[in-house]
Amino acid sequence: QKEVEQDPGPLSVPEGAIVSLNCTYSNSAFQYFMWYRQYSRKGPELLMYTYSSGNKEDGRFTAQVDKSSKYISLFIRDSQPSDSATYLCAMSANSGGSNYKLTFGKGTLLTVNP
Amino acid sequence: KAGVTQTPRYLIKTRGQQVTLSCSPISGHRSVSWYQQTPGQGLQFLFEYFSETQRNKGNFPGRFSGRQFSNSRSEMNVSTLELGDSALYLCASSNGGLNQPQHFGDGTRLSIL
Numbered sequence: 001q002k003e004v005e006q007d008p009g010p011l012s013v014p015e016g017a018i019v020s021l022n023c024t025y026s027n028s029a030f031q032y033f034m035w036y037r038q039y040s041r042k043g044p045e046l047l048m049y050t051y052s053s054g055n056k057e058d059g060r061f062t063a064q065v066d067k068s069s070k071y072i073s074l075f076i077r078d079s080q081p082s083d084s085a086t087y088l089c090a091m092s093a094n095s096g097g098s099n100y101k102l103t104f105g106k107g108t109l110l111t112v113n114p
Numbered sequence: 115k116a117g118v119t120q121t122p123r124y125l126i127k128t129r130g131q132q133v134t135l136s137c138s139p140i141s142g143h144r145s146v147s148w149y150q151q152t153p154g155q156g157l158q159f160l161f162e163y164f165s166e167t168q169r170n171k172g173n174f175p176g177r178f179s180g181r182q183f184s185n186s187r188s189e190m191n192v193s194t195l196e197l198g199d200s201a202l203y204l205c206a207s208s209n210g211g212l213n214q215p216q217h218f219g220d221g222t223r224l225s226i227l
Contacts, residue, residue: 032213043118043204043218044157088157092213099170100212102147106156 006105019076023089023105030091035074038086079112118219126225132193135222139207146188151202200226
């Protein structure tokens with residue numbers, strides 16, 4: 001079992017739809033959770049950063065972390081064509097002292113159709 | 115504030131050669147990390163440097179090495195290039211380390227012929 005699993009898609013939705021993106025993980029030591037958006041030929045751009053369980057909202061984006069189920073989600077409300085990109089989840093766990101292990105999901109390709 | 119800058123953007127090499135990639139972090143960031151991104155394996159962590167010292171390392175062979183200078187700029191070197199090293203190499207910087215948000219550059223696209 002991979003440490004972080006993310007459905008690669010592709011996911012295609014009409015403009016205005018609510019999008020749900022998910023990752024599951026097996027390492028219970030993960031404490032820091034991030035979502036990145038990556039446009040073609042660009043580097044990943046941080047969307048959301050959360051610590052431990054709970055919800056965090058930023059504009060049209062909501063991140064949820066359920067540590068008991070080892071499951072994280074990113075919701076995009078009122079999706080726009082400009083949201084078309086690959087979305088990557090990432091998780092970090094302390095591996096001793098100031099050492100951390102950072103692991104990424106493989107990404108979900110999202111297309112929002114006008 | 116300027117973002118993370120990576121040079122060059124594109125590079126073509128042949129098998130057996132070596133290559134050096136450069137990364138300038140966001141001003142004030144002392145942590146610089148490197149990643150390899152391929153369609154098959156996704157984004158994989160190579161190593162992290164903090165204050166000129168390698169602090170964390172991923173599962174890559176010794177052909178992959180790096181260093182960080184006193185101004186936090188970093189270089190990554192790959193020796194004896196193999197076809198499988200063709201990838202997008204990304205650099206990121208952060209305030210603290212791998213538990214903090216990583217700010218990425220746009221990468222160097224390396225193609226091995």
